[in-house]
Amino acid sequence: MTSGLSRELIALRAARELRSGQYVNLGIGLPTLVSNFIPEEMGVVLHSENGALGFGRIADEGEMDIDLVNASSQPLTLKPGAAFFDSALAFGMIRGGHVNVSVLGAYQVSEKGDLANWMVTDRRVGSIGGSMDLVSGAGSVIVVMEHTTRSGEYRIVSECTYPLTGRRVVNTIITSLAVIDITPKGLLLREVAPSVTVEDVQAATGPRLLLAEDLREMEL
Amino acid sequence: MTSGLSRELIALRAARELRSGQYVNLGIGLPTLVSNFIPEEMGVVLHSENGALGFGRIADEGEMDIDLVNASSQPLTLKPGAAFFDSALAFGMIRGGHVNVSVLGAYQVSEKGDLANWMVTDRRVGSIGGSMDLVSGAGSVIVVMEHTTRSGEYRIVSECTYPLTGRRVVNTIITSLAVIDITPKGLLLREVAPSVTVEDVQAATGPRLLLAEDLREMEL
Amino acid sequence: MDKVVSSPEEAVADIVNGSTIMFGGFGVAGIPFTLIKALYEKGTKGITAITNSPGGRLEDFDLSVLFRKRQISEVIASYPVYSGKVNAFEELYLKGEVGLELVPQGTFAERIRAGGAGIPGFYTPTGVGTVAEEGKEKRTFGGKEHLLELALRADFALVKAHKADRMGNLTYRMTARNFNPLMATAADITIAEVDEIVEVGELDPESVVTPGIYVNRIIKGEKYDVGFE
Amino acid sequence: MDKVVSSPEEAVADIVNGSTIMFGGFGVAGIPFTLIKALYEKGTKGITAITNSPGGRLEDFDLSVLFRKRQISEVIASYPVYSGKVNAFEELYLKGEVGLELVPQGTFAERIRAGGAGIPGFYTPTGVGTVAEEGKEKRTFGGKEHLLELALRADFALVKAHKADRMGNLTYRMTARNFNPLMATAADITIAEVDEIVEVGELDPESVVTPGIYVNRIIKGEKYDVGFE
Numbered sequence: 001m002t003s004g005l006s007r008e009l010i011a012l013r014a015a016r017e018l019r020s021g022q023y024v025n026l027g028i029g030l031p032t033l034v035s036n037f038i039p040e041e042m043g044v045v046l047h048s049e050n051g052a053l054g055f056g057r058i059a060d061e062g063e064m065d066i067d068l069v070n071a072s073s074q075p076l077t078l079k080p081g082a083a084f085f086d087s088a089l090a091f092g093m094i095r096g097g098h099v100n101v102s103v104l105g106a107y108q109v110s111e112k113g114d115l116a117n118w119m120v121t122d123r124r125v126g127s128i129g130g131s132m133d134l135v136s137g138a139g140s141v142i143v144v145m146e147h148t149t150r151s152g153e154y155r156i157v158s159e160c161t162y163p164l165t166g167r168r169v170v171n172t173i174i175t176s177l178a179v180i181d182i183t184p185k186g187l188l189l190r191e192v193a194p195s196v197t198v199e200d201v202q203a204a205t206g207p208r209l210l211l212a213e214d215l216r217e218m219e220l
Numbered sequence: 221m222t223s224g225l226s227r228e229l230i231a232l233r234a235a236r237e238l239r240s241g242q243y244v245n246l247g248i249g250l251p252t253l254v255s256n257f258i259p260e261e262m263g264v265v266l267h268s269e270n271g272a273l274g275f276g277r278i279a280d281e282g283e284m285d286i287d288l289v290n291a292s293s294q295p296l297t298l299k300p301g302a303a304f305f306d307s308a309l310a311f312g313m314i315r316g317g318h319v320n321v322s323v324l325g326a327y328q329v330s331e332k333g334d335l336a337n338w339m340v341t342d343r344r345v346g347s348i349g350g351s352m353d354l355v356s357g358a359g360s361v362i363v364v365m366e367h368t369t370r371s372g373e374y375r376i377v378s379e380c381t382y383p384l385t386g387r388r389v390v391n392t393i394i395t396s397l398a399v400i401d402i403t404p405k406g407l408l409l410r411e412v413a414p415s416v417t418v419e420d421v422q423a424a425t426g427p428r429l430l431l432a433e434d435l436r437e438m439e440l
Numbered sequence: 441m442d443k444v445v446s447s448p449e450e451a452v453a454d455i456v457n458g459s460t461i462m463f464g465g466f467g468v469a470g471i472p473f474t475l476i477k478a479l480y481e482k483g484t485k486g487i488t489a490i491t492n493s494p495g496g497r498l499e500d501f502d503l504s505v506l507f508r509k510r511q512i513s514e515v516i517a518s519y520p521v522y523s524g525k526v527n528a529f530e531e532l533y534l535k536g537e538v539g540l541e542l543v544p545q546g547t548f549a550e551r552i553r554a555g556g557a558g559i560p561g562f563y564t565p566t567g568v569g570t571v572a573e574e575g576k577e578k579r580t581f582g583g584k585e586h587l588l589e590l591a592l593r594a595d596f597a598l599v600k601a602h603k604a605d606r607m608g609n610l611t612y613r614m615t616a617r618n619f620n621p622l623m624a625t626a627a628d629i630t631i632a633e634v635d636e637i638v639e640v641g642e643l644d645p646e647s648v649v650t651p652g653i654y655v656n657r658i659i660k661g662e663k664y665d666v667g668f669e
Numbered sequence: 670m671d672k673v674v675s676s677p678e679e680a681v682a683d684i685v686n687g688s689t690i691m692f693g694g695f696g697v698a699g700i701p702f703t704l705i706k707a708l709y710e711k712g713t714k715g716i717t718a719i720t721n722s723p724g725g726r727l728e729d730f731d732l733s734v735l736f737r738k739r740q741i742s743e744v745i746a747s748y749p750v751y752s753g754k755v756n757a758f759e760e761l762y763l764k765g766e767v768g769l770e771l772v773p774q775g776t777f778a779e780r781i782r783a784g785g786a787g788i789p790g791f792y793t794p795t796g797v798g799t800v801a802e803e804g805k806e807k808r809t810f811g812g813k814e815h816l817l818e819l820a821l822r823a824d825f826a827l828v829k830a831h832k833a834d835r836m837g838n839l840t841y842r843m844t845a846r847n848f849n850p851l852m853a854t855a856a857d858i859t860i861a862e863v864d865e866i867v868e869v870g871e872l873d874p875e876s877v878v879t880p881g882i883y884v885n886r887i888i889k890g891e892k893y894d895v896g897f898e
Contacts, residue, residue: 021441023653029752043441045607045653049774050695050844053651054607064897066697067845073696073726075897076844080641081607083648084843086850086878087695087721088557088782091775095558095795096625098653125762125769127722127748132801133775136794137558167798241670243882249523263670265836265882269545270466270615273880274836284668286468287616293467293497295668296615300870301836303877304614306621306649307466307492308553308786311546315566315787316854318882345533345540347493347519352572353546356565357787387569550788559779560810562791581789581819590810611875646840647876 004147004176004193009220012037014103014144014174016219018044025049025094025134027104027117028072030144032058034103035070045081047099049130051090054082071130094130095137102138104131106145106170108160111207113170113182115143116162126163135166147175147204154206156180156187177201179218186210191218224367224396224413229440232257234323234364234394236439238264245269245314245354247324247337248292250364252278254323255290265301267319269350271310274302291350314350315357322358324351326365326390328380331427333390333402335363336382346383355386367395367424374426376400376407397421399438406430411438442606444637444658448478451631451659455484455596462552462597462623463491463503468668470616472600472633473501474661479598480505488514490594492548492619496527498666504528513538516592518545544572547589549622555591556625556654564589597627600661601650604634605641608655609648617649624654633661671835673866673887677707680860680888684713684825691781691826691852692720692732697897699845701829701862702730703890708827709734717743719823721777721848725756727895733757742767745821747774773801776818778851784820785854785883793818826856829890830879833863834870837884838877846878853883862890 005013007030015037018024025047026032036057038044047053048070059068059075068076093099108116115135119126135141148155156173173180178201179191189209192201194217202209225233227250235257238244245267246252256277258264267273268290279288279295288296313319328336335355339346355361368375376393393400398421399411409429412421414437422429445451452475455461461479465471479487489512495502506512507528520540521530532538543551544566554562563586567573577588599620601610610632612620624630632655674680681704684690690708694700708716718741724731735741736757749769750759761767772780773795783791792815796802806817828849830839839861841849853859861884 045441047653048844050698050847052844053653054645065843066895066897067699068843069696069698070844071696073698073897078645081605081609081643081652082645083609083643083651084645084841084846085648085651086846087774087778087848088851089651091778092553092557092625093651093653095775095779095793096556097558098625123750125750125759126771127750128771128773128801129748130774132773132799133795136797137775164799265670267882268615270469270618272615273882274874285614286666286668287470288614289467289469290615291467293469293668298874301834301838301872301881302874303838303872303880304612304617304874305877305880306617307545307549307619308622309880311549312782312786312854313880313882315546315550315564316785317787318854343521345521345530346542347521348542348544348572349519350545352544352570353566356568357546384570550786554791557779559791559793560815561808562783562788564788579790586789613875644876646842647873 004196007033010144010174010176012220013218014142017142017172018101022100023047023098024101024103025099025138027131027134028129029105031103031105032070032072032074047093049090049094051085051087052082054079091133094133097137097139099137100139101142102134103142103144104134106143106155107162108155108157109143109170109173110157110160111187113168114160115165115170116160117165119163121162131165135169140171141169143170143173145175147177157206177204188212189215191216193218224416227253230364230394230396232440233438234362237362237392238321242320243267243318244321244323245319245358247351248349249325251323251325252290252292252294267313269310269314271305271307272302274299311353314353317357317359319357320359321362322354323362323364324354326363326375327382328375328377329363329390329393330377330380331407333388334380335385335390336380337385339383341382351385355389360391361389363390363393365395367397377426397424408432409435411436413438443608443655444606448474448659451475451657452478452482455479457484458486459484459596460488460490460594462594462627463489464599464620464623466492466618468497470600470618470620471502472598473664474633474659475598475631476503476505480509485511487512490516490592492545493517493519494529496522496525499528501664501666507532516541516543518543518548549619551589551592552619552622552626555593556622559591561588561590563587592626594627597623597630599624599630599632601632601634603636603638603643604632604658605638605643607640608652608658609643610650610655611643611647612649621650624650629656630654631657633659635661672837672884673835677703677888680704680886681707681711684708686713687715688713688825689717689719689823691823691856692718693828693849693852695721695847697726699829699847699849700731701827702893703862703888704827704860705732705734709738714740716741719745719821721774722746722748723758725751725754728757730893730895736761745770745772747772747777778848780818780821781851781855784822785851788820790817790819792816821855823856826852826859828853828859828861830861830863832865832867832872833861833887834867834872836869837881837887838872839879839884840872840876841878850879853879858885859883860886862888864890
C-alpha cells in the first residue's frame with residue numbers, strides 16, 4: 001500500500017477546498033502549511049488567533065520579525081489590507097461565527113465528527129490552545145492529517161480514545177489518502193489520492209466508508 | 221433665605237473635590253460644567269462614556285467638531301495624551317472600577333445614599349444612559365445639584381420617590397447650599413455656602429443633618 | 441474582494457419589513473445619515489431599532505425621520521428621550537404606537553459586544569435595586585448581586601465610520617466611534633457608511649478598529665453639514 | 670502625571686511572595702522579558718502565573734527562567750506545553766511541583782477581559798462535551814449548551830507594549846499585541862515594559878490601544894535580540 005500524499009500535497013489539497021471571499025483560520029502544525037498554497041487572486045483572508053487577519057505565506061530568512069508570527073510562532077508575511085487586534089477580538093471573531101473555515105490538525109476523528117487533537121493520553125498534559133473555540137465557532141471545520149499513525153493505527157475511528165476537542169464538529173477530513181465528508185449517514189469517501197484505491201483507504205480506516213456517487217481521484 | 225451658589229460655583233466647588241491623578245467621569249447636565257474649573261496642573265483626566273479620555277474644556281464657537289463631543293453632545297476640546305475607544309471599553313473602564321470618581325446630577329438623594337436621577341415619574345419615560353453603570357462601578361460618586369427644586373421641595377430626602385438609579389451609592393452631595401457626606405450614621409454636613417447658615421441648610425433638607433466637627437464655610 | 445456598493449439604495453435593498461436593525465451613533469456623532477435616508481426612501485416598516493438613542497438632536501437627519509414616517513415599531517435603547525424637548529420617538533411612545541426596552545448604557549454596549557462575540561449571556565452589577573432588574577435572574581458573585589443579561593443581535597447593522605478600504609477594514613474619527621465598532625460585529629449583514637473609501641493597503645494595520653471580516657457592504661456617505669443645535 | 674519608573678527593580682519592588690501575576694505574550698511575541706528578569710532577580714516565590722503559555726520557546730528569556738528557579742507554584746494557561754520538547758513548566762508539573770488550570774484560549778482571553786470590565790461571569794459554547802466542562806455549570810441558550818465561566822483578575826499584570834507616553838497610553842506592534850491589552854485591564858497594578866517612551870501628545874489618540882487609565886507604571890525594556898528558534 002502506498003503512503004499517499006506528502007504533507008505539502010495534503011496542504012495543497014486543503015487549499016483547494018477554500019472559496020473566494022472566505023475568512024479562514026489555520027491551526028498549528030500541518031494547517032499552517034496551507035498558507036503557502038492559496039493563490040493571491042483567490043481572495044481568501046487568513047485569520048490567526050494571536051491577533052492578525054490578512055497575512056500571507058510564511059516569511060523567508062531575511063524578512064522575519066519576532067513581532068509578526070502565526071499561532072505556531074512561525075514568522076509571517078503581511079498582505080495589503082491586514083489588520084491587528086487583541087486576543088479577545090480574535091476569539092470574538094471565532095466564537096461569534098465570523099470565521100468561515102477552520103483548518104485543524106488531529107490525532108483522531110470519529111465517524112460522527114468528534115475531534116481529538118490536543119492531547120495524547122500518555123503525556124499526562126496537553127495544550128488546548130484555540131482549538132476548542134475554533135470547532136465550536138467556525139462555520140465549517142476541515143481536518144488535515146496523515147491517514148494513520150506512523151505505526152499504522154487508525155486515526156479515523158468509531159469513537160475517539162484520546163481526550164476530545166469537540167463533539168460532532170468536523171465537516172471534512174483531508175488525509176494523505178483521501179477526502180472524506182462527515183455526513184449524517186456516516187463517512188462519505190469523496191476522493192482518493194493518486195494511485196490509491198478505495199480498498200487502500202478502507203483498510204486504513206476504522207469505520208465502514210460510504211462511497212460518493214461522484215467518487216474520483218484527487219486533482220493536484 | 222439665600223438661593224445659594226450659582227451652577228458655575230457648584231461646579232467650581234465640585235472641581236475642588238477632585239485630586240491629582242484621578243480619572244473622573246462627568247455626567248450629563250451640571251456635571252459637564254465641572255470641566256471648566258479643573259486647573260491644567262491638577263493632573264485630573266476626564267473620562268466620557270461615549271469613548272474619550274483626556275479631554276479639556278467645552279469648545280468655543282470656532283473650534284467645534286461634530287465628531288468630538290461629550291455625553292451631553294456638547295463640543296469638546298482635546299488635551300495632549302487623549303485617547304478614543306468604543307462604548308464597550310468606555311463602560312469596561314466604569315464597570316471594572318477604573319474610573320475613580322463619577323460626578324452626577326440628581327433629582328433626589330436619600331440619606332442612605334440612594335440616587336434618583338434618570339426619570340421624573342410623571343413624564344412616563346426617561347433616559348437611563350450611563351448613570352446606573354457609573355454608580356455601580358465608579359470609586360466614589362459625587363452628586364451636584366440645586367439643594368431644592370424650584371418650588372422649594374426637598375431633593376435630599378429620607379426615601380426617594382422617583383425611580384432609583386442605584387441604592388446606597390452616593391458618597392458626597394455638593395449643592396447650592398452645602399457639602400454633605402453620606403455616612404453610615406446619616407447625612408454629615410461638612411460645609412455651608414457663604415452667607416448660608418446651618419439652619420438654612422437644615423430647613424431645605426428632609427432628614428436631620430449631623431454636623432461635622434470641622435464644619436466650615438466653603439472656600440470658593 | 442471589493443465590498444463597495446454603488447449606491448445607498450443598493451446597500452439597503454434587502455432590508456425587508458420587520459427587520460431588526462442596529463443603528464450606530466451617540467447624540468450627534470457617528471450616525472449613518474445616508475443609510476437612514478435610504479431606509480426612509482425605501483419605506484421599510486415594522487423595524488425593531490437597536491440604538492443608544494432613537495434620535496432627536498438632529499431631527500431632520502437622525503432616526504426621527506423614520507419615526508415620523510411610522511417605520512419603527514420597537515426600540516431597544518439606553519437614552520430614548522432628552523430633557524427639555526419631546527422627540528418623534530416620545531410622541532409615538534406616549535400614544536402607544538412604539539414599544540421600548542430601556543437598557544442601562546453599559547449593559548446595552550456589552551449585550552451588543554456579546555452578540556458579536558458568541559457570548560449568549562453575562563452577569564453585571566449594573567441596575568441591581570432598580571427597574572433594570574425587573575424580570576431578570578439575580579446571582580451573587582463575590583458577595584454582591586448581579587443580573588443576567590442576554591446578548592443582542594440584529595439582521596442588519598448600519599454603522600458610520602471614517603475611512604474604509606475595499607476589503608471592509610474601518611477606522612473611526614474621535615467620539616464618532618462609540619457603538620459603531622460593536623454593532624459592526626453583531627449583525628448578519630453589516631453596512632458601513634464612510635467619509636472616505638481608500639484602496640487596500642492604505643490603512644495602517646495597527647490602526648484598523650473594525651477588521652473587514654465584520655463588514656459586508658460599504659458606501660461613501662453624503663456630506664451632511666449638520667452643525668450643533 | 671508621569672508613570673515612568675527608573676528601573677525594572679523599582680517597577681517590581683512591591684510584588685510580594687504569593688502574588689497572582691498576569692504575563693502577556695503569545696509564543697515568542699509580546700513577552701515582557703525585562704520584567705521577567707527583574708522578577709527572577711528579586712526572587713519572588715509562590716507566584717500564580719496567568720499566562721497563555723508558561724514559556725519554552727525562548728527558554729533563556731521567557732517564564733522558563735522563573736520555573737527553573739521554582740518561583741511559580743500555580744499556572745492558569747491555555748497552551749502549557751509544546752510538541753516535541755519538554756519545557757521547564759512540564760518538568761515541574763510532572764513532578765507535582767506546579768499546579769495547572771488548563772483553559773481553552775478563547776475562554777482564557779474572555780475571562781481576562783471580563784475581569785477588567787467588571788463582568789464576574791459569562792456563558793460560552795466553547796468546551797462543551799470535553800474536559801473543559803468539568804465542574805462547570807451548564808445552561809442552554811438557543812437550544813445549545815453553554816458553560817458558565819468566571820472572570821480572572823490578578824494583583825499585577827506585566828505587559829509588553831511598543832510605545833508608551835508618560836500618562837500610560839500604550840500602542841503595540843503587530844502580533845505582539847495578543848493578550849497584553851486585556852491583561853492591562855485586569856490587575857490591581859499594571860506594569861508596562863515598552864520599546865520606546867514618548868512625550869505626552871506624541872501618540873495619535875485614535876491609535877492608542879490601551880488608554881493610560883489602565884497603566885500604573887512604565888519602564889523602558891532592555892533590547893532582547895532573541896531570534897527565532
